[in-house]
Amino acid sequence: MPKVKDTSASSKALNVIIYAVMVFSLLICIIPFIYMVSLSLSSPKAIINNQVRLIPKGINFEAYRQIFTYPNFFRAYGNTIFYTITGTFIALCMTILFAYPLSKTYLKGQKILMKMVIFSMYFAGGLIPNYLLISSLHLTGTRFAMLIPFAINQFNLIIMVNFFKALPQEIEEAALIDGIGYFSILPRIILPLSTAAIATVGLYYAVFFWNDWFNGLIYLNTKQYPVMLFLRNIVNGTMVLGDSSSASTDTATLSISIKSAVIITSTLPIIVLYPFLQKYFVKGLTVGSVKG
């Protein structure tokens, strides 16, 4: 069959508009980021004199040097990577293990369990009760305080449940007929078909663990702090200054280049992750499971 190509003027015009909108959206997203990169690499003098545009001026790596030499920076970075990888793994396991049974409408008590999940989504315990709970479980001061309490997020769980519900019942029946046991259906049949949902939910979890500083602050001790806590401290440097009523330590301000370098350092790894996960989003959605 010959390829149909619409060459009418209106179609061309539409293409131009589509491309223009796309380029415009792209620029909106990318220009602030490039500007940040540029600021982080420019000399303070060029920044103060308002000479930096999209290309760095007076290139130097001083801002990055200052961040990387911040005491314990690499240990904290290592902590964050650990929390992100382990946390996402635990969270995915727990969420899948909970979501799969919940997706079966014939499960006794499924509706009540689902209502309890949704209830806890809207009504949380609050800071002090949560802290006391974690503390009575002897998790404070241990790395598990960052991992276990956040293993199941209700919103992600609902995404998972709905995804599993959408999978045809017939596949599982066919698998049973073919002689596979009940406990093998989830890992051998369902999970390979759910890469899209797993990638999506996994990314949500990874971003959550990557960005989380508050739980680290309240539950952990200094040596276990995630890097975001330090980076937040650096970015907030000048805000604190405004509220301080005394001088000395609080008066020295941090240059905007350091703040930009912080933003780059903290967001880059997650941005890098997206292209690798993208193929799962597309593939997962297009894989057909039941033919005919």
Added chain:
Amino acid sequence: MKKTLLIALVALTAFCSVFAQAAQEATNDGPVKFSMYYSDNATLPFKENWLTVVEAQKLANAEVDWEIIPIADYSTKVSLALNTQTNAPDVILYQTTTGENASLAMNGAIVPISDYSDWTPNWNAMVEKFGMQDDIETLRLKDGKLYYLPSLTDVPFYDGGLILRQDFLEQYGFDAPKTYDDLYEILKKYKEVNPSSYPLTILAGPRVLYRMTMPAFGLSIGKNGAGGSRVLSWDYSNKQFFAAAVSDEFKAYISFFAKLYAEGLLDPEMADPIDGGIWSRKMATGASMATWAYYDQIGGVEAASEIEGFKLQMYPALAGPAGAHHQQKNRTGSGIMFPAKTAERKDFEQIVRAVDKMFFSEEAALLWCIGKEGVTYNMVDGKVEYTDEIKNSAEGIYKYMQLNYGCGSDVTQMIWVNSREMTKYDENYSQINAAVEAIGDVIQYIPPTPKFDDDSAEEATTLMTPLADAFEVWCDAFLTGKKSIDKDWDAYVAEMQKLGIDKYCALYNANL
């Protein structure tokens, strides 16, 4: 077989407990070990190998487990530790008993350290030496007890103030300004020469301007107002609070700054927080020429500016209707606190004594301020002489000592002797301080904190929130000319009175 195993297990347990006890006793002679919260500022990141940190522990024969907590989140972490007493440290630095801590103290979450004054001989001696008994009295809570060991200052120093472009003043033949009217003339001239400029800008936001300039008009209100009442000020002659937000003093104050705003002399962008980078840019490029800020911020801007002859100078406080005053400051500052849980430790006395020695002894006072003799300085003819490396550092003595040795940090330095501090600054700064001292009473004390009980504290908070909100809105409106000071003043006063400003003021005065 099972029996033998059981006996072996019991024997092992007994052996372990005896061994553990022996080990415990053995450590009694060793350094006292305790954990401590430290508020960490990104501009001065804590290092465990700082000379001061290492030496102070040696001095007090202590082994400290430092918990480094970012300053932005410090209060949250401290509040959780004190509220729950779980995972709490033994010692907390950088605390006072204002706000939540006062009620926590009254509810038994904090050790009343004044009950153990025999264990703090060094602190007691410093209080006596500086003659600060009266200052300490004002820090006692309703039960007459003191819940923290505050830092002590012999003479408060003028570390921030009005900063102007000295080169501009010289070029147009202005003398150093003495009054707010003098400043007005200078700003007006700058605007005339540079029509697109906003001559006066403020670092961080209006609250910095307010807290530094209001005392010259006889008040101190707003978000950073001295005393934290937000709408009341202290009458220094009658020794009681008055409703400053609706007073003639405030009317005169806001009229002056509204005039600056209307004539384009005050930077309109200050409504948004102006961060350090933008502020430096405004000053360095000549978009502004006057500001209120701290002395050690001048250097960076001067170095960055490309304007020929660019020179910034800090000036003594300007005289307003109430005289020449700058932001109030107490001779006591944030200090050291012990959570109630620490008092349950067997070695509580050793901990308190170690902390006292580590921060308040004569040796500690020297160490946290100027370091160690032979390493950071030498005494030449009775004067402090810093090593060449420190003297010639690009950052200046003060910053270099902070970053490399941990000297001069608000968090750990508990004894501030003005003359000793001045050895770290340049001649110019010492002269400004001398000029300020000559004016006399420029830096007044911070009004006393009312001794509220739980009920009156709650009533005060309930009254304060709407009053403070209304004040912020009206203050902005008056400043920017959205509301006329002449026409709308009565409506504003009526609203504040309706919100109970008089009741609020009476509540403060009743609890002094």
